Amino acid sequence: MTAQEVRLCGLLLQEHFGEVVEKVGRNLLKSGTQNLRAIVHETGLSVDLVKKSLCVLVQHGACSFIQGRKGPGSPTEYKAHCDRVLRILRYPRYIYTAKTLYGDTGELIIEELLQRGHMTMSNTVKTVADRLTQSMDEGSSMDYGEVSATFSKLVETHFLQRCPPAAGAGTTGSSQTANSTSAAPASSTAPTPESFPDCYRVPQVTLIGRSKRSLASEEGEDQRNAKKAKMDPETHGDEGIYWQVNFERFHQHFRDQTIISAVANKLDQTSSEIVRTMLRMSEVTTSSTAPCTKPLSANEIFRSLPATYNIPRHILDQYLTLLVDDPMEFVGKAGESGGGMYIVNLNQALANLARATLESIVQERFGSRSARIFRLLLRKRHLEQKQVEDFAMIPAKEAKDMLYTLLSQNLVQLQEIPKTPDFAPSRTFYLYTVNQLPTARLLLQNCYKTVANLMERRLFEAKESKRLLEKSQRIEAILASLQASGAEPEQLTEVEEMITAPEKQQLDSLRLHVNKLDSAENQVDETIFLLESYISSSTKPTS
């Protein structure tokens, strides 16, 4: 947990869960695994608040607990997961992807699950149906069956998964969840969701009917509905089975999208369609950590191409040869049977994409000539000062300047090779080099710092104009209520004039700034995703 990560996690927790949870979460992130008493002591909050915050964190999967390690009587210990908290940055992207794949229903399902952490299927279906009904026209309402169908589709394609039953929850032999095959309460390793055989099995849920349209809000109605909800708790046969969003599957999808768009940018639309077909065919056969997809024969690819792409067989072969010969090495040839066996090199593709990102970062920060030096060093590995000048075709003084700037920013490293064992400077070679993996890690930390700075600036801007924002909110509320009760246009203009013109200008510019900062956070997250995937793919042990 680096300092930048902890700072960013703290800001994210504060924005979404409040200051109390932020204090507890930050303490857990900095101190590692702790038990309840230690957290209470260090944060100085009351026991009640700490308990509630821990419940919230566990609900969202940001914190996990294990039975004490010092024996059966020791208290439960809590551990916060930094990467899980950082995912909050990516929530809008998940929701948008669900919308493009499964429409509005899918979008709302994912949104509800992200907001609540984990929920049962029946709860989700009911809430989503209610929300959809509210936005539909009068008289029509959403059928539960449709929403359940979308939910099942999401589970089939592994975008949703069951929550694993907790090993240390203190309930031995919980027979509700039928998927607790290994109920070992003292296991030290937390079970991953995938280790249970029923991870993706949709339970039998009796949920027939349509959602009721909630009438125009009057207080009496709300109270009646609330009472009614308390009186009849319906059970739908899936108590205790909780669902959560499967982030890994979304990440796989994003990775595939990135590769396809990179191919489309570099070559053309048809080749990107070919790569898309190959990736789609290997979705189910390839695990998420595999370095490349299973080999596919050209015949299979030809058969599975979408019907709109009517290219003859020999053109397909030419395209495949072009893809294999491309220096980006997205597609590789694995054999000759079946008209040629082709694979998509996932790890290689990620490495190349990360390298392109690093090069573009250097280019935007230091200019195109420094980027030329950087690219040179990436390709040639180790070069002396003189060789850098010659290969990059840059005059000596400027090359020195640029090299030292890059060196001071830690993007380029110096490697000493001694001729004599005493490392005498006059008898040592000094070579410049770039290591891709450590540089990627460095820039990833820079990205975290960037997002944290953007968030702080946004909070600062909002706080500065807090008075103005509150005033505009109140005026909007007054306007809305006037319009709803049918007022004359003169009254409306009178209310609108309560905000003076310079104030309006100030509000507009504030809104513009806040939107820009928010949008920038989203886009830095794309770079974060790419660098994170590259780092995790190159550090994972390939079986």
Next chain:
Amino acid sequence: MAGKGRGVAAFTFNIDALGIGRGNMPEARVGPSPLFPTTEFKPVPLKGGEEEDYMLALKQELRGAMQRLPHNIKACSSKTEVEKYTERYLKQAQINSEEWTPDWNLFPKELMPQSKKRRIKKGTKTKTVKKLKEDKANVLSKLDELAKKDENPEKSDEETEKKAEDDEEIEEEELEEDIEEENDYIESYFDNGEDFAAESDDNMDGEATY
């Protein structure tokens, strides 16, 4: 490092190997580097399009929605401050928002809030904190007397129950403050039948007709 080369700055390594001459050294630093240095290259403008706008709207809605959920825990303000007029209406809005209870099968047992509130409801014959310590001694002594006298067994049961509650309440002084505040009555005004009966133990029969 100050060299010993007769006033001339001497380096421990051969300068030529690094390619810089004596005259090309950069200027010495005068102070710390500026906090916001000027950048030669301005950053590339943000991508703007339908997708980005939609995600921006999603993000802002999500943030607003999560701040309204019960997951968002707000630290309670201290009660000694004078309440502002607006805050009273804000608090009412907060009370109307939904409560959230997690499924305790998945959570460790120690995170469950202790059911302290039930004890208060049972103990409608509560005593105040101030009187508590004085009365404890009284109650104990009266218990002894009762045990010796062996009078009305119901009364002794009530007394032991009260004593048990008193013991509990000593630990939960903070929770009793809520009850204190909701009354406008002075504590001594509250005529608790138990107090009356306990203090005038011997004359119980005569004065129970009130």
